Amino acid sequence: MQDEYDYEGDGGWVMSTEIERKFLVFKEKLPELKGGQHFVQGYLQREPQIRFRLSGDRAVLAIKTLKPDGSRFEFEAEKSFASAEERRTLCELAIVPLIEKTRYSLPHGSLIWEVDVYAGENTGLVTVDVEMPSLDYPLRFPEWVNAEAEITQDPRYFNYNLAQRPFERWQEK
Numbered sequence: 001m002q003d004e005y006d007y008e009g010d011g012g013w014v015m016s017t018e019i020e021r022k023f024l025v026f027k028e029k030l031p032e033l034k035g036g037q038h039f040v041q042g043y044l045q046r047e048p049q050i051r052f053r054l055s056g057d058r059a060v061l062a063i064k065t066l067k068p069d070g071s072r073f074e075f076e077a078e079k080s081f082a083s084a085e086e087r088r089t090l091c092e093l094a095i096v097p098l099i100e101k102t103r104y105s106l107p108h109g110s111l112i113w114e115v116d117v118y119a120g121e122n123t124g125l126v127t128v129d130v131e132m133p134s135l136d137y138p139l140r141f142p143e144w145v146n147a148e149a150e151i152t153q154d155p156r157y158f159n160y161n162l163a164q165r166p167f168e169r170w171q172e173k
Contacts, residue, residue: 016074016075017067017071017072017073017074018064018071018072018073018074018131019070019071019072019131019132019133019134019135019137020072020129020130020131020132020152021129021130021132021139021150021152022127022128022129022150022151022152022157023127023128023130023145023146023147023149023150023151023152024126024127024128024146024149024151025115025126025127025128025144025145025146026143026144026145026146027126029143029144030115030126030144031106031144033104033115033117034104035104036102036103036104036117037055037102037103038055038100038101038102039053039054039055039099039100039101039102039103040053040054040055040091040098040099040100041053041054041098041099041100041101041159042090042091042093042094042096042098042099042163043094043095043096043160043163044090044093044094044095045095046095046160047065048063048064048065049062049063049064049065049160050062050063051064051159051160052090052094054082054087054090054091057080057081057082057087058078058079058080058081058082059078059079059082059086059087059090060076060077060078060079061076061077061078062074062075062076062077063075063076069135070135071135096160096163096164097121097163097164097166098120098163099118099120099122099159099162099163100118100119100120100122101116101117101118101119101122102116102117102119103115103116103117104117106142108140108141108142109140111130111131111132111139112130112131113128113129113130113142113145114128114129114130114131115127115128116128116129118162118167120166121166121167121168121169122162122166122167122168123167123168124167124168125162125167127151127157128145156170
């Protein structure tokens with residue numbers, strides 16, 4: 001849900017309220033995943049959270065903080081061509097290990113479900129996020145989403161925490 005502060009373009013920024021829920025998936029029911037976007041993601045600060053994502057030459061900085069109603073304030077700034085030195089420096093500045101994942105966007109109904117397939121020490125973890133237009137928006141789940149396994153509020157699955165305690169190190173999966 002975007003508001004009046006939007007500006008998009010090369011070097012543009014976007015400020016919005018993010019209303020998102022996160023779930024585990026039934027891996028065996030997932031459709032064939034095509035055209036994903038590979039990310040390297042790191043964190044520069046924990047609270048408010050300052051995160052960067054690198055994909056090819058593109059770099060996106062995001063500032064996020066939780067609001068009392070469960071939504072999040074989000075401000076993003078994008079640089080469509082970040083030099084190798086800029087990307088390397090961001091990685092060096094990260095305060096926790098980097099996360100790697102590939103994101104696939106799958107439409108279902110009127111929403112886009114974003115499937116994240118993690119790599120590195122988080123290999124084996126597959127999650128899905130869905131951004132909703134309002135807190136009370138009724139969800140219709142694709143068959144491959146485990147609606148009983150909502151992980152929106154489970155801190156183990158927060159990307160910041162996955163960087164510190166990767167999925168491969170969990171005792172119980």
